[in-house]
Amino acid sequence: MADAGIDEGTDDTPADPAVGTGSADLRVDHLTGATTVVVGSRQGRPNLPASGCPFCVGGLEAPEPYEVRSFPNRWPALGDERCEVVLYTPDHDQTFWGLGPDGAERVVRLWADRTRMLGARDDVDYVLVFENRGPEVGATIAHPHGQIYAYDRIPPVPLRSLVDGVLRPDSVPDDLVVARRGDWLAWVPEAATWPYEIRIAPVAPVGALTDPDCDLCGLAEVLVDVLARLDQRFDAPMPYMLWIHQRPTDGGDWPGARVCVFITPLLRAAGTPRFVAAAELGAGIFFNPVVPSVAAAELRALRGVPT
Ligand SMILES: [Zn+2]
Incomplete structure (x- = not known):
């Protein structure tokens, strides 16, 4: 789906939230309450060109050498320059963890910088950093990259996470912990919807990537791990799929805001995706075949960063 800049984005994003769109065609289904932005222009975006990867150095979106890079999405899901692409590395075949702590920190600092720049706009109330990794979740360009959407209001899912006390890394039981690095704790939520679902947050409250007390070095290390x-x-x-919640940029105080990374891995077994099935969408009650404490124990037992 993308040649120039973009790719996955809205198509694979769960039906939540494309609220906050400036001039976009935003519609609400009166039965389900779901908000959808209709973006007919994206249907015509080209597939990956045979001419090569647009994100490699010398490609369409990266004409000059770079370490990390952000730029406006050529096929934006929202208007008014609200959609950006973030390139993690010039190495097409790299993984995020293969960047190592230093390379990962460059990515994390760019996320924070773009949050600051986009959030400073009067017409941006919420900045969502996210990544779709792998063709199975819609990424059609293999080159390591993520995206950022800058909404003109606070989308519904982040809004729920602003309620004080819903995210409590300080009270996660030991059997759900996956890793600790710097200020950050990674754990499997007790009521995980997805097998191997993970949340990552600082144990002490921090509101945003842009806060002076946000340990970006530790975040890079825990993500690599x-x-x-x-x-x-x-x-x-x-x-x-990975996304980051943080404090809105509408100027409000939001004392309950907590920066938190959410990761929803797709597989429940080797080569076997976890499908969201009809009963789950139909009833709103999900069925997770992997016990969260077992998932955490399995992930804990692995090596983390390979040597
Ligand atoms: Zn590439």
Whole structure:
């Protein structure tokens, strides 16, 4: 789906939230309450060109050498320059964990910088950093990259996470912990919807990547650790969706805001995706075949960062 800049984005994003769109065609289904942005223009975006990867140095979106890079999405899901692409490395075949702590920290610092720049706009109330990894979740360009959407209001899912006390890394039981690095704890949520689902947050409250007390070095280390474990779990690249919640940029105080990374890996067994089935969508009650404490123990037992 993308040639120039973009690719996955809205198509594979769960039906939550494309609220906050400036001039976009935003519609709400009166039965389900689901909000959808209709973006007919994206249907015409080209497939990956045979001419090569647009994200490699010398490609369409990366004409000059770079270490990390962000730029406006050529096929935006939202108007008004609200969609950006973030390139993690010039190395097409690299993984996130293969970047090592230093390379990962460059990515994390770019996420924070773009959050600051986009969040400073008067027409941006919420900045969502995210990544779709693997063709199984819609990524059609293999080159390591993520995306950022800048909404003109707070989308519904982040809004729920702003309630004080819903995210409590300080009270996670030991049997759900996957890893600790710096200020950050990675754990499997007790009521995980997805097998091997992971949340990562600082144990002490921090509101945003842009806060002075946010340990970006520790975040880089914990991401390298956790994403390495996910690839080790089935000895293959784990397809996943990843996003980051943080304080809105609407100028409000939001004392309940907590920066938190959410990772939803797709596989429940080697080569076997976890499908969301009819009963789950129909009833709103999900069935997770992997016991969260077992998932955490399995991930804990892996090596983390390979040597
Ligand atoms: Zn590439």
